Structures are given as C-alpha cells and as structure tokens.
Amino acid sequence: MELARRVKEKRPRRKRNFGQWFEDIGSTYVMILPTFIMFIILTLYPMFWVFRFMFYEYDGVSKAVFVGFDNFVRMFTRDQAWWSSVLITFKVAFLKLIIEIPLAMLTAVLLNKKEIKGKGLFRGIYFLPTVTSAAVMSVVFSFVLSPYNGILNSLLLKFGIIHESVDFLSNGTSALVTCAVISVWQIFGQNTLLILSGLQGIPEDVYESAQVDGANRLQCFLKITVPLIMPTLRIILMLAIIGSLGIFDTIFVLTGGGPSGETSVMAIHIYQRLFGEGVPEYGYSACLSFISSVISGIITVFYLAVSKKSADVY
Amino acid sequence: MEHKKRRRRINPFEFGLNTVIYLILIIVGIITLFPVVYSLLGAFKSTQELMTSGSILPKQYTLDNYKYVLDKIDFSRYAFNSLFVSVMAVLTSTLMATTTAYTFSRRNFVGKKLIKTMYLATMFIGAGAATMYPTYKLLVDLGINKNYLGLIFLNCGAPVPIILLCESYLKGISKDFDDAAKIDGCSFFRIYAQIIMPMLMPMVAVNALLTFRGVWNSYLMPMIVTAGQPKLQLLTVAIVELKTGGGLATMWSTILAAVNISLIPIIIVYVLCNKQFIRGIAEGGLKG
Incomplete structure (x- = not known):
C-alpha cells in the first residue's frame, strides 16, 4: 500500500521533459478545448449577452443605456401584447400535447401487440415526418389547407363533410388548432418510437404470470403496462412540454403570427421585436426572452414535482 | 395438424x-x-x-x-449550399463530440467536473429566443456573415446528448485496448484515431444522421444570417422565400418541385439508415 503510493507520487516528478508532459496532461486539453471554446462562443456567450442586456435599453445604433429593472417593470405593467403571446403559447402547447401524447401512446400500444404484422413498416411511416423540415412541410401544408383549390377542402366538399370551403388559418382559434395539429404530425412518430421501445423493455413473463393469476387484458394494461411505462412517459412528456413552448418554424411559415397577432407565440413575438419591422428593441427583447425561459423552467420544474408525486402513487 | x-x-x-x-x-x-x-x-x-x-x-x-427550379431559379445552388453546410457540420460535430467523449471517459483533469456540469446544465437552461441576436451579431463582428464560414460556424458545436452517448458507449469499451496500445508506444492521439474512432463508428453514424437532419432542415438561424444574400441561402430558406416572396407564389407545383429537392435526399437517407435513426432517437432521446 505504502509502496504503491510512493511510486504514484514519484512518477510525475521523474520525467519533466515537454514530450512527456504533453502526453500526460497537455494532450487532454488539446482534445477538450476546441469543443469547449465553441461551447463558450455559441452557447454561453449568447446566454450571458441576454442576461446582461435585459437591464439595458439598446436599439443597435445608439449607445446601450443601463436602465436597471425598467424593462421588467414595462413588461409586467404595460405590455399586454407580450402576455397575450404567453397565453397563446400555452394554448398551442396544451392543444399539441393533448393530441400528441395520446396518439403516440395509442400507436405504440397497438404496435406492441404481438400478432400485428408490419410493425417496422408502420413505425417507419410514423417516424418519417420527423426527418422532414418543419418549415418546408409548412409550405406544403399551406397548399393542402388552402381555401381556394386546396386538396383538403376539395376532399371534404366531395364527401359532403363541409358545404363551403373553410379557411383554416383565417381566425385565431382555428389557426392555432391547425398549427398544433401540424406540429403533432411532425413529431408524434418520435414519441411513438420512444414509448414503443419502453414497452418492449417490459419483460413478457410479467404478463404471463398475471394471466395465470386470472388478470384480464384491461387489468394487465392498467396494472402492469401503465406503471412500468410511467418513467419513460414522464421524460417524454417533459421533452414534449419544453418542445411545445419553444414552437416557432411551423407557425412562422404558416401564419407569421397572424391573423392580427393571434398566433404570435413567445418565440415569434421576440423574433419580431428583434428582426421585424420598426425599431429593434434588443434590451427589451432580452428581458422578454429571459422571462420566457424562466416560464418554461418553472413549468418544467412544476411538472416534474407533480409527476413525481403521481409516480409515487403507482 | x-x-x-x-x-x-x-x-x-x-x-x-x-x-x-x-x-x-x-x-x-x-x-x-x-x-x-x-x-x-x-x-x-x-x-x-x-x-x-x-x-x-x-x-x-x-x-x-424540376427543370424550372433547377435552371431558372438556381435551386442547384441552394441544394449545394445545404449539402455543403450539413456535411461540414457533420464532420465538425463528429470530431468535437468524439474527442470530448474520449477524453472524458479516459482522463481525469482539472475542471472536468465543471465542464461536464456546464454541458449538462445548458441542456436544460436556456435564455430563450433572443440569443438569436447575439449569435447573429457575433458573425457580423467576426466578418463571416457573408460567406459559408458563418453558416458552418453556427453549426460548429458538439451536441451534448451525443457527447453523453459516446461517453457512455466508451465506458463500455475496456481500457485494456488503450493500455495495450500505450505499451506499444501509441500516443494519446493515435489511440483516439486508430483504436477509439473505429470502435465508436456506430455512435458516429448516429451523430452523423441526427446532425445532418438538424442542419439540412434548419430554418430560423440560416434565414436570419442569409437575409439579403440569396447566393448563400439554404434550401429551406429559399423554399419559404419562394412561397412568401411573391413572384412564384401562385405556381404551386413549381414550389413543390423545390420542396422535393429538399425532401427527397433526407427521405433516401432515412430509408437507407432507418436502423441508426431509430437507435439514435431511442437511446439519445431518453438518456439526455
């Protein structure tokens, strides 16, 4: 023991030449630094920029002025448009989640059934939209949904489901629902995949022994599948919540935040203050942006706390 | 019977x-x-x-x-831009993620815990959409917003989930390989290049697919960076511009041809590498 420690202590002292130092220590940093430097530049720097400039008034031309908490005061007291965009974000996220998660759960459970053939094919088809670009597919959707000559309207008319063409993006509510449905289309396959791989991880003999004990299918599902899939579902739901709150591409291409700001989610609201028409408000946008991530942070933490409690019940 | x-x-x-x-x-x-x-x-x-x-x-x-979009409105160029930027992003992110994962799994060094914590933390902590502006401003200040460098630079980071994935994969590979090579006189770098990299190939494939998909499909930042510079635009940006920018807005099937130039390659990649994609999502999604 003593000997081993002495040998360890001695070794670095014996060789002091550069080559050895480089091989033992220098090389570590050569390997680690490029990634770390890019991390500082692309991730940390923009974050700290936001943390700093949320206390400033800055339009990109004149000098940035330190205004303390004025931006926050303005946001909390006078900025109706911002809070309505927060509300819109919640609405879209909620709509998206209540369609996406049950759909993913349903498809995954059905695909997990032993007798079903062509599992790989179905899974492959459901996952396909996730490899396409949300922005590009939104262009396609704008044609499909178009009130004039759009194929969806003409199909619905043909089958007599509607009697005159519908403009899905004409008013706030239906535009929100449409955007939510499209982003569900885009992403649900990923969740199907994740839930399915969770389901496949449940050992077969658990079900067999339950059946021996006389459990029926519903009982098996509620008492075995659901509790065992819960940990997976928890993470999936958390990722889905974070993803939904940051929704941008689909809505930006389809409606651009319109009609009259009714689909302007937080990210679009901030984008327009930064790059839209009018004088850019970099400082104020930084403040809004910070608050938006605080909001999603709070929701995530709240969700984790609640879901932990429900996980304890099972 | x-x-x-x-x-x-x-x-x-x-x-x-x-x-x-x-x-x-x-x-x-x-x-x-x-x-x-x-x-x-x-x-x-x-x-x-x-x-x-x-x-x-x-x-x-x-x-x-197809003839129209490829000849008349330069979609061959946009396709090249997308391909070039995506491939560069795949190369840089592969290099960065694997070097970091290798060092994390094989060496202890001052600051390792700190760096790791920072990487992990930024997966959950962000500063929201306004980070677009400082990132864009940085490219302008560095003078690389008007050429390919800017677009490549944007995607030059290593995706943290991939680092974690590679690291946990490497932990499963015995250090005996390293030690044997070391005794034979291999340096830290040569072990990485000749022993670790070949064994990491499944993870490299996963990273390549996910990064390619991400950059090929990315819209927001490329749109901001290439505003007013049509020659640099990526496919996604050019397609949306076709639709919103007037001019061709009513020529639906022409726009769909442009859309397909973006869709077909990624669908082919997906069909060919279905397994790696699914592996990447199933492992990367939940581990992160």
Missing part, C-alpha cells in the same frame, strides 16, 4: 379486434404519409392540374417543374 388447430382457436372477438387495430394503424399511416406523397406527386403535375383535380395521382407526368 398443429397449424390447423391453432388457426381454429382464433375467436371472432380477437379477429375483430385485430381488424380494428389494423384499421387505426393504416388510417394514421395514410394521414402521416399524405402531405409527403402529395408533395412528391404534385411536382409532376402542372399547377393547373394540381389546383383543380381532386385526385392525388397526376394524369400526365411532367418534369418541367
């Missing part, structure tokens, strides 16, 4: 249930495929036909739309 017996045992309830299940799966499948098929087939139609006919299959196949 055995076979017959089993077949008789399927009861009507089971049969009905399976039919319903197939029906649901197929309906969801059709809805999922519809927009993609609509786009792929629509580009073969004339705009006239695309708008008026209720049928999804073209009556007459024409390649005029």
Whole structure:
C-alpha cells in the first residue's frame, strides 16, 4: 500500500521533459478545448449577452443605456401584447400535447401487440415526418389547407363533410388548432418510437404470470403496462412540454403570427421585436426572452414535482 | 395438424379486434404519409392540374417543374449550399463530440467536473429566443456573415446528448485496448484515431444522421444570417422565400418541385439508415 503510493507520487516528478508532459496532461486539453471554446462562443456567450442586456435599453445604433429593472417593470405593467403571446403559447402547447401524447401512446400500444404484422413498416411511416423540415412541410401544408383549390377542402366538399370551403388559418382559434395539429404530425412518430421501445423493455413473463393469476387484458394494461411505462412517459412528456413552448418554424411559415397577432407565440413575438419591422428593441427583447425561459423552467420544474408525486402513487 | 388447430382457436372477438387495430394503424399511416406523397406527386403535375383535380395521382407526368427550379431559379445552388453546410457540420460535430467523449471517459483533469456540469446544465437552461441576436451579431463582428464560414460556424458545436452517448458507449469499451496500445508506444492521439474512432463508428453514424437532419432542415438561424444574400441561402430558406416572396407564389407545383429537392435526399437517407435513426432517437432521446 505504502509502496504503491510512493511510486504514484514519484512518477510525475521523474520525467519533466515537454514530450512527456504533453502526453500526460497537455494532450487532454488539446482534445477538450476546441469543443469547449465553441461551447463558450455559441452557447454561453449568447446566454450571458441576454442576461446582461435585459437591464439595458439598446436599439443597435445608439449607445446601450443601463436602465436597471425598467424593462421588467414595462413588461409586467404595460405590455399586454407580450402576455397575450404567453397565453397563446400555452394554448398551442396544451392543444399539441393533448393530441400528441395520446396518439403516440395509442400507436405504440397497438404496435406492441404481438400478432400485428408490419410493425417496422408502420413505425417507419410514423417516424418519417420527423426527418422532414418543419418549415418546408409548412409550405406544403399551406397548399393542402388552402381555401381556394386546396386538396383538403376539395376532399371534404366531395364527401359532403363541409358545404363551403373553410379557411383554416383565417381566425385565431382555428389557426392555432391547425398549427398544433401540424406540429403533432411532425413529431408524434418520435414519441411513438420512444414509448414503443419502453414497452418492449417490459419483460413478457410479467404478463404471463398475471394471466395465470386470472388478470384480464384491461387489468394487465392498467396494472402492469401503465406503471412500468410511467418513467419513460414522464421524460417524454417533459421533452414534449419544453418542445411545445419553444414552437416557432411551423407557425412562422404558416401564419407569421397572424391573423392580427393571434398566433404570435413567445418565440415569434421576440423574433419580431428583434428582426421585424420598426425599431429593434434588443434590451427589451432580452428581458422578454429571459422571462420566457424562466416560464418554461418553472413549468418544467412544476411538472416534474407533480409527476413525481403521481409516480409515487403507482 | 398443429397449424390447423391453432388457426381454429382464433375467436371472432380477437379477429375483430385485430381488424380494428389494423384499421387505426393504416388510417394514421395514410394521414402521416399524405402531405409527403402529395408533395412528391404534385411536382409532376402542372399547377393547373394540381389546383383543380381532386385526385392525388397526376394524369400526365411532367418534369418541367424540376427543370424550372433547377435552371431558372438556381435551386442547384441552394441544394449545394445545404449539402455543403450539413456535411461540414457533420464532420465538425463528429470530431468535437468524439474527442470530448474520449477524453472524458479516459482522463481525469482539472475542471472536468465543471465542464461536464456546464454541458449538462445548458441542456436544460436556456435564455430563450433572443440569443438569436447575439449569435447573429457575433458573425457580423467576426466578418463571416457573408460567406459559408458563418453558416458552418453556427453549426460548429458538439451536441451534448451525443457527447453523453459516446461517453457512455466508451465506458463500455475496456481500457485494456488503450493500455495495450500505450505499451506499444501509441500516443494519446493515435489511440483516439486508430483504436477509439473505429470502435465508436456506430455512435458516429448516429451523430452523423441526427446532425445532418438538424442542419439540412434548419430554418430560423440560416434565414436570419442569409437575409439579403440569396447566393448563400439554404434550401429551406429559399423554399419559404419562394412561397412568401411573391413572384412564384401562385405556381404551386413549381414550389413543390423545390420542396422535393429538399425532401427527397433526407427521405433516401432515412430509408437507407432507418436502423441508426431509430437507435439514435431511442437511446439519445431518453438518456439526455
């Protein structure tokens, strides 16, 4: 023991030449630094920029002025448009989640059934939209949904489901629902995949022994599948919540935040203050942006706390 | 004999249930495929036909739309831009993620814990959408917003989930390989290049696919960076611009041809590498 420690202590002292130092220590940093430097530049720097400039008034031309908490005061007291965009974000996220998660759960459970053939094919088809670009597919959707000559309207008319063409993006509510449905289309396959791989991880003999004990299918599902899939579902739901709150591409291409700001989610609201028409408000946008991530942070933490409690019940 | 017996045992309830299940799966499948098929087939139609006919299959196949977007409005260039930037991003992110994962798994050094914590933390902590501006401003200040460097620079980071994935994969590879090579006189770098990299190939493939998908499909930052510089635009940006920018906005089937130039390559990659994609999502998604 003593000997081993002495040998360890001695070794670095014996060789002091550069080559050895480089091989033992220098090389570590050569390997680690490029990634770390890019991390500082692309991730940390923009974050700290936001943390700093949320206390400033800055339009990109004149000098940035330190205004303390004025931006926050303005946001909390006078900025109706911002809070309505927060509300819109919640609405879209909620709509998206209540369609996406049950759909993913349903498809995954059905695909997990032993007798079903062509599992790989179905899974492959459901996952396909996730490899396409949300922005590009939104262009396609704008044609499909178009009130004039759009194929969806003409199909619905043909089958007599509607009697005159519908403009899905004409008013706030239906535009929100449409955007939510499209982003569900885009992403649900990923969740199907994740839930399915969770389901496949449940050992077969658990079900067999339950059946021996006389459990029926519903009982098996509620008492075995659901509790065992819960940990997976928890993470999936958390990722889905974070993803939904940051929704941008689909809505930006389809409606651009319109009609009259009714689909302007937080990210679009901030984008327009930064790059839209009018004088850019970099400082104020930084403040809004910070608050938006605080909001999603709070929701995530709240969700984790609640879901932990429900996980304890099972 | 055995076979017959089993077949008789399927009861009507089971049969009905399976039919319903197939029906649901197929309906969801059709809805999922519809927009993609609509786009792929629509580009073969004339705009006239695309708008008026209720049928999804073209009556007459024409390649005029493709010819138009490739020759007249320079989509070959946008396709090249997208491909070039995506491939560069794949190369840099592969290099960065694997070097970091290798060092994390094989060495202890001052600051390792701190760096790791920072990487992990930024997966959950962000500063929201306003980070677009400092990132863009940085490219302007560095003077690389008007050439490819800027677009490549944007995607030069290592995705943290991939670092974690590679690291946990490397932890499963015995250090005996390293030690044996070290005794034979291999340096830290040579072990990385000649021993670790070949073994990391499955993870490299996963990273390549996910990064390629991400950059090929990315829209927001490329749009901001290439605003006013049509020659640098990526496919995604150029397609949205076609639709919103007037001019061709009414020529649907032409725009669909442009859409397909973006869709077809990624779909081919997906079909060929289906397994790696699914592996990447199933492992990366939950571990992160």
